[in-house]
Amino acid sequence: MSHLLREHAPITEEGWSRLDDEARERVIPALAARKLVDFEGPRGWTHSATDLGRTENVADAPEGIEAATRGVLPLVEARASFAVARPELADADRGAEDIDLDELDAAAVRIATAENVAVFGGWSTAGITGIAEATTHDHIALGEDCERYPRHVAKAVDALRAAGIDGPYGMALGPEAHTNVLETSQHGGYPLLEHLREILGGPLVWAPGVEGAVVLSVGGGHFLFESGQDLSIGYASHDAQSVQLYLEESFSFRVATPEAAVALTP
Amino acid sequence: MGTDQYHEPPEELPAATRTFARLCTSLTEEAEAIGWYEQRLALEPDRDARAIMRDAQGEEFKHFCMDLEFLLRRSPLWREIAEGILFQEGDIVEHGEEAEEEAVEGEAERGAPLSTGESLGIGGRGEGAQ
Numbered sequence: 403m404s405h406l407l408r409e410h411a412p413i414t415e416e417g418w419s420r421l422d423d424e425a426r427e428r429v430i431p432a433l434a435a436r437k438l439v440d441f442e443g444p445r446g447w448t449h450s451a452t453d454l455g456r457t458e459n460v461a462d463a464p465e466g467i468e469a470a471t472r473g474v475l476p477l478v479e480a481r482a483s484f485a486v487a488r489p490e491l492a493d494a495d496r497g498a499e500d501i502d503l504d505e506l507d508a509a510a511v512r513i514a515t516a517e518n519v520a521v522f523g524g525w526s527t528a529g530i531t532g533i534a535e536a537t538t539h540d541h542i543a544l545g546e547d548c549e550r551y552p553r554h555v556a557k558a559v560d561a562l563r564a565a566g567i568d569g570p571y572g573m574a575l576g577p578e579a580h581t582n583v584l585e586t587s588q589h590g591g592y593p594l595l596e597h598l599r600e601i602l603g604g605p606l607v608w609a610p611g612v613e614g615a616v617v618l619s620v621g622g623g624h625f626l627f628e629s630g631q632d633l634s635i636g637y638a639s640h641d642a643q644s645v646q647l648y649l650e651e652s653f654s655f656r657v658a659t660p661e662a663a664v665a666l667t668p
Numbered sequence: 669m670g671t672d673q674y675h676e677p678p679e680e681l682p683a684a685t686r687t688f689a690r691l692c693t694s695l696t697e698e699a700e701a702i703g704w705y706e707q708r709l710a711l712e713p714d715r716d717a718r719a720i721m722r723d724a725q726g727e728e729f730k731h732f733c734m735d736l737e738f739l740l741r742r743s744p745l746w747r748e749i750a751e752g753i754l755f756q757e758g759d760i761v762e763h764g765e766e767a768e769e770e771a772v773e774g775e776a777e778r779g780a781p782l783s784t785g786e787s788l789g790i791g792g793r794g795e796g797a798q
Contacts, residue, residue, distance in 0.1 A: 406786055426788045433790065441792025445744075627792070634787040 405447055406636035411645055413637075417491045421506065421635055425649060428507045429633060432514035434609030435521035436627065438572045438620055439533075439655070443629030451476045452628045452654040477630045477652040478528040480516055482509035485644045506647075511610065513633065513649050518611035521627065521655050522574055529654075533625060534616055534665035536657040539565070541665045544579060544614050548586040551579075552597050558617035558664035559601055565661045570604035572620040576612040578668070618663035625662070628654045684791055688742055691735050698732035701725075745771055 403409050408418065443449070457470035484505035494501045519525065524532030534541075539561050542554050559571050575583060583606075586594040599606055604620045618625065630652035638646040657663075673693040678686060705725035712718050740747040752767025753760065 404786055408786055422788055426790065429788065430790060436790070436792050444787065444791070629791070632787040633790050 406634055406650075408635070408637050411637035411647070412488065412640055413491055413645060414495050417494055418635075420494045420501070421486070421503070421647070424503050424506055425510050425633070425635055428510035429514050429649070431608065432511050432518070432610050434514075434518045434574050434607045434612065435655075436517075437605055437607045438574055438618060439521060439625035439627050440622055441627050441629065443653075444632040445628070445630050447631040447652065449477065449630040449652070452626075452656065454656075475529055475654045475656055477628070477654045478520070478525065478530065479650065479652045480513055481648045481650045482513040482516075483638065483646065483648045484509040485646050487644050488640070488642070491645065506649075509649050513651065515611040517651070517653070518574070518609050520653075521625070522609065522612050522616050531657060532655075533618060533657055533663045536660040537663045537665055538661045539664045541667045544666045544668055548582045548594060551583065551586075551594060552601060554666055555598055555615075555617060556601050558666060561664050562617070562619060562662065567619045567624075567659070567662045568621045569602075570620055571602045571617055572604040573598065573602055573606045573618075574609035574612050574616045575606060576614055576668070577608065577610055579615050579666075580608045614668040615666040616663055617666065619659075621662075624657070624659035626656050626658055630654075682791060684742070688739065691738050695732060695735040695739065698728050698735060701728040702732060 411418075413421070451474035454473040454475055456473035458473060460469035460471060463469035486503065486506065490498075490501040490503070520528065520530045520532065522532050522534055524530055524535040539558075542558055544551065544554055555573065559569075562569075562571060583594050583598065595606065602617070609616075631650065633649060633651045636648050636650055638648055640646060673689050674681065674686070675689075681689070702725060705721050705728065709718060709721050709725070712721060740750055748771035749764075749767045752770065753763045756763050
């Protein structure tokens with residue numbers, strides 16, 4: 403049995419299948435970071451740290467000895483708890499298609515958003531420096547006028563090219579900016595989304611948790627996400643009314659090429 | 669060829685699984701070519717022709733090994749089993765049974781998912797990009 407303790411939950415195989423399917427359906431659209439950065443793993447629950455390939459000298463080594471400690475980045479464990487009513491699970495077993503999984507849906511968006519925030523904005527207490535924090539380029543203000551987005555994005559792409567960073571380039575767009583892009587057609591009715599995609603040459607992704615946008619190279623090798631345990635549902639406890647569950651993952655993230663991204667502030 | 673290499677609807681498969689499937693197909697093709705050259709070499713009497721075929725078969729060996737190494741890198745459980753079987757002296761079947769048992773049990777103990785196991789199996793998915 404794994405540490406997720408799923409066998410202890412009063413949930414049938416069909417019930418687990420419904421929960422996993424629902425979680426997958428809700429979490430994938432919100433997982434923006436994984437669509438744009440390198441993904442390594444999953445390496446399993448016991449994988450605790452990412453090897454950084456660096457060392458730090460140990461000052462008080464015994465005389466005649468040179469000593470160093472290996473540099474590692476610890477994986478962060480992230481967990482989003484939720485409950486499912488037992489009558490709903492029983493109805494699912496009867497074949498009901500409209501069972502109430504609102505708490506699961508909210509947990510899925512919560513954990514995906516936390517992952518996006520860590521990758522793009524950083525999570526200093528977990529040892530993660532985000533892409534927007536690490537970038538060596540000046541931030542570009544997106545502003546209110548959506549018609550000017552192509553100009554800002556082209557400027558960001560130019561900055562990356564000038565720094566010797568190859569494309570294709572992608573963009574993580576915060577929810578507000580994303581809505582603006584979808585709703586906007588430029589002169590002549592040409593969709594803004596299409597125009598931005600042409601400038602980037604790569605994906606444009608809805609990124610809950612991101613404020614403004616981030617333009618980055620998706621050429622690979624610049625932004626490194628390492629998964630320990632990939633997103634999974636585990637069991638915590640239950641009573642007569644409900645089952646307490648959680649969505650959980652462990653991961654680390656590091657920026658290898660700070661100059662490979664430009665942050666666009668709201 | 670087209671999409672014959674997929675057993676499931678390709679549009680429903682994650683990009684990483686499609687790549688994995690392509691390399692599995694490539695591995696199969698290289699193994700077939702190795703077998704064909706082996707048969708030709710067994711019958712061909714012309715020394716020059718044999719030299720060319722041997723050289724060509726060497727290319728297929730290389731391609732097969734590169735395909736295999738890629739697949740093993742993407743499949744830790746497969747890699748662990750392979751390590752217990754490949755380049756070992758002794759009884760191949762015995763090594764195979766031992767390697768499978770150790771790798772599967774070891775992975776379960778470490779908490780790593782078997783295949784996608786209990787996880788949602790999401791990985792580095794590119795779906796949803798516009």
